[in-house]
Amino acid sequence: MSFAQLRLDGVTRSFAGHDALTDLNLTVRSGEFIALLGPSGCGKSTALNCLAGLLPLTRGSIWSDDTRLDTVQAERRGFGMVFQNYALFPHMSVRRNIAFGLQMRRLPRAEIRRRTEEAIRLVRLEEHANKLPGQLSGGQQQRVAIARAVVLEPALVLMDEPLSNLDAKLRLEMRTEIRRLHQSLGLTTVYVTHDQEEALSLADRLVVLREGRVQQIGTPEELHTRPANWHVADFMGYRNLLRLRADDRTGQDEVVVTGHGLRLVGTPVGPVRAGAEVIAGVRPEDLRITGPEEGVPAVVEVVEYQGREVAVEARTADGVQFNLRTQTRPTLGERIGIVVDPVRLLVFPADGTDADGDDRPAGEPAEEPTTGDSR
Numbered sequence: 001m002s003f004a005q006l007r008l009d010g011v012t013r014s015f016a017g018h019d020a021l022t023d024l025n026l027t028v029r030s031g032e033f034i035a036l037l038g039p040s041g042c043g044k045s046t047a048l049n050c051l052a053g054l055l056p057l058t059r060g061s062i063w064s065d066d067t068r069l070d071t072v073q074a075e076r077r078g079f080g081m082v083f084q085n086y087a088l089f090p091h092m093s094v095r096r097n098i099a100f101g102l103q104m105r106r107l108p109r110a111e112i113r114r115r116t117e118e119a120i121r122l123v124r125l126e127e128h129a130n131k132l133p134g135q136l137s138g139g140q141q142q143r144v145a146i147a148r149a150v151v152l153e154p155a156l157v158l159m160d161e162p163l164s165n166l167d168a169k170l171r172l173e174m175r176t177e178i179r180r181l182h183q184s185l186g187l188t189t190v191y192v193t194h195d196q197e198e199a200l201s202l203a204d205r206l207v208v209l210r211e212g213r214v215q216q217i218g219t220p221e222e223l224h225t226r227p228a229n230w231h232v233a234d235f236m237g238y239r240n241l242l243r244l245r246a247d248d249r250t251g252q253d254e255v256v257v258t259g260h261g262l263r264l265v266g267t268p269v270g271p272v273r274a275g276a277e278v279i280a281g282v283r284p285e286d287l288r289i290t291g292p293e294e295g296v297p298a299v300v301e302v303v304e305y306q307g308r309e310v311a312v313e314a315r316t317a318d319g320v321q322f323n324l325r326t327q328t329r330p331t332l333g334e335r336i337g338i339v340v341d342p343v344r345l346l347v348f349p350a351d352g353t354d355a356d357g358d359d360r361p362a363g364e365p366a367e368e369p370t371t372g373d374s375r
């Protein structure tokens with residue numbers, strides 16, 4: 001069942017009266033790689049299982065072009081699935097595991113053989129085709145699982161944290177592998193992960209979820225440079241989140257924020273009102289270290305070697321902690337100045353209101369952003 005567009009329209013799923021996923025609207029275009037991203041419990045797997053047909057919807061609908069899909073049984077949707085536990089048949093060889101789905105479809109024997117061998121080649125398991133899953137490494141087993149899904153040429157491939165059981169090095173390799181397969185086979189993929197780096201590197205578009213609600217949908221670049229609210233910023237590596245107050249001179253393009261002995265100029269994202277409480281966020285790599293006579297004065301407390309760069313923690317006299325990344329290596333106890341580029345300091349309404357003024361995910365944030373003194 002191939003499609004030009006797959007549309008999720010107000011997809012909602014609740015468990016015992018509690019919404020696990022609320023009002024998900026998303027259009028997946030054929031050939032796209034979409035990542036569903038968010039912390040544990042945000043509703044990612046629920047969304048994927050609704051798409052797969054493993055969970056009935058509480059409200060809303062799913063459409064494959066003009067055909068309603070949410071009423072179609074899981075096995076008739078023609079989707080491929082890859083999960084974190086590979087769920088391979090332990091008593092069957094790699095080759096038979098991959099061929100199994102084709103055999104179930106009663107395809108001609110020659111076609112089964114041709115497609116199976118091609119899938120084995122695609123995931124580079126030629127040398128292991130006769131082994132049992134138990135004789136393979138985790139990464140190899142995951143490749144079998146992927147081959148088994150894509151050999152059926154599914155209209156959509158659904159992956160739920162497929163790399164989470166692998167070690168760091170293999171995860172990176174498999175990530176490249178998955179992207180390569182997606183491209184070379186012209187797949188359409190929906191991929192669930194809690195790892196923002198994985199999502200940013202794999203996906204054409206990301207859907208950031210929090211407490212069952214979409215926070216933002218966008219390209220990696222859009223999310224990276226323009227998170228819609230501070231929750232998304234938090235997730236996108238804006239490690240410095242400061243609870244401050246907007247000055248009276250709040251404009252369209254610039255806002256002065258003050259508090260905890262700080263006075264910084266930033267860029268408003270969303271409806272930031274003069275005098276309002278805000279969350280100002282900046283990434284560690286967007287802060288610059290200079291001498292103590294310039295910028296925000298602070299003292300270096302932690303210096304952590306991280307390959308080419310150094311992660312630095314510094315604290316101001318008022319106890320605000322900053323996380324920085326630099327190429328130069330300051331010494332412990334050194335007095336430095338921290339320069340904040342106004343374009344890179346994003347200022348969000350503290351209630352979590354979105355950039356488009358949509359205040360659906362609003363409400364006083366449950367978790368407090370770091371203000372330095374809380375750590």
Ligand SMILES: Nc1ncnc2c1ncn2[C@@H]1O[C@H](COP(=O)(O)OP(=O)(O)OP(=O)(O)O)[C@@H](O)[C@H]1O
Binds near residue numbers: 016039041043044045
């Ligand atoms: N079968 C179920 N019965 C009751 N509650 C459920 C069920 N499945 C999920 N939930 C609840 O729905 C919410 C979303 O769960 P979901 O598994 O979709 O989150 P997730 O983002 O995939 O998290 P994780 O990465 O930890 O799997 C959670 O609060 C979870 O406890």
